[in-house]
Amino acid sequence: MQNLKKHLTFINNKFKNLNMDKHFHDEYSFSLIYDGNHSYENEKEKFTFASGMIQVVNPYEIHSTKNSSWSYLNIMPSTELINNIASHLTQDESKKDILFNPLITDSKAIKLFHHLFMLMSHNKENKIDIDTAMIELFEHILKFHSSNTLEKIVNITCTKKELNRALEYMNDYNKKDEITLSDISEQIGISKYHFIKEFKKYIGITPNQYLQIKKANWTKELLQKDIPLCHIAYECGFTDQSYMIKVFKKFYGYTPTKLNNIQLYNK
CATH class of the missing domain: 1.10.10 (Arc Repressor Mutant, subunit A)
Known part of the structure; x- marks a missing residue:
């Protein structure tokens, strides 16, 4: 699945005094509520979702909203994406049409959700970063918050x-x-x-963390050649100079400019 944008959309949204008639979505919807309350009803139950909860709506699930004001972060993966992850983890192509529990409150799921959303909303992050966070979130939710819990995750190893x-x-x-x-x-x-x-x-560490460390190290090597920072960012594969500085400081504790100043002082 090459085009992730087609299969994973997101929005930071808020509603005030909203009523919505019965409807359904073609894709999954995961919403982390961070303010207010959402009075929600599906075909089986009624819920009031509050701040710190993840609300889940499965594809084609009929649902409605009753006079609610709430703010939320929303991630919408396609059914194809969820089926793809489930079938690869279990090595079972029959794992389709997964149904998730409507309410998720465990702290790890919330942390993983927030991390993925922040990466997607930050245009400078790379595909590996988002791909890794996406897999970690949905593997966790599939294992612990699915009605047909994936108990048998196949352990495919390598030497x-x-x-x-x-x-x-x-x-x-x-x-x-x-x-x-x-x-x-x-x-x-x-x-x-x-x-x-x-x-x-x-x-x-994750593959993405490894590559970020490598990029920070490549940045340090090029800094010793008095190359402009904007050129170094391009040569090392960063989206721009500011993101390169952010990653470099993450692993070295100081900015590339400060390292340059130290080297010039010691010449």
């Missing part, structure tokens, strides 16, 4: 030699090109869903 082949690819790719999880996982013949688990098991 250290195979992982080293993936690392070589990550170390040697053209820094100016965008790389995806699928690009990397294809080097060792497993899906990106299982690659994330194996990579973290052996290396201790």
Whole structure:
């Protein structure tokens, strides 16, 4: 599934004194409410969702809203995306039409949801960052908040030699090109869903964290050549200079400019 934008949309929205007649959506809807209350009714139950809760609406589920004012972060994955994740994790193509519980309150799910939403709303983040966060969120929700809980997540492993082949690819790719999880996982013949688990098991961090550290290190190397920061950002594959500075400071504790100043002072 190459075009993630087609399968994962999001919005930060609010309503005041809203009434909505019975309707349904073609895709899943996950909403993290951060203010107000949402009085909601589906074909089976009535709910009042409050701040700190994740409301879930499954595809084609008839539902309505009664005089509610609330603010929320909303992520809408397609049925194709959810089916794709479920079938890869279980290695079972029959895992389709997953139904999720209407209410999620566990702190890990909320943290993973918020992290994914912030990445998607920040245009400077890369595809691997979003892909990783998406997989971590929906794997967790599929395991713990699905009516047909995925109890048998298939553990597809790889050898250290195979992982080293993936690392070589990550170390040697053209820094100016965008790389995806699928690009990397294809080097060792497993899906990106299982690659994330194996990579973290052996290396201790996610593939995206590894690449960000590599980019920060490449930035430091180029800083020693007195190259303008905007050129360094491009050469290292960052979307722009400000995002490069943010990532660099995350791993070094100071900005690239400060490092330059130190080096000039020591000349």
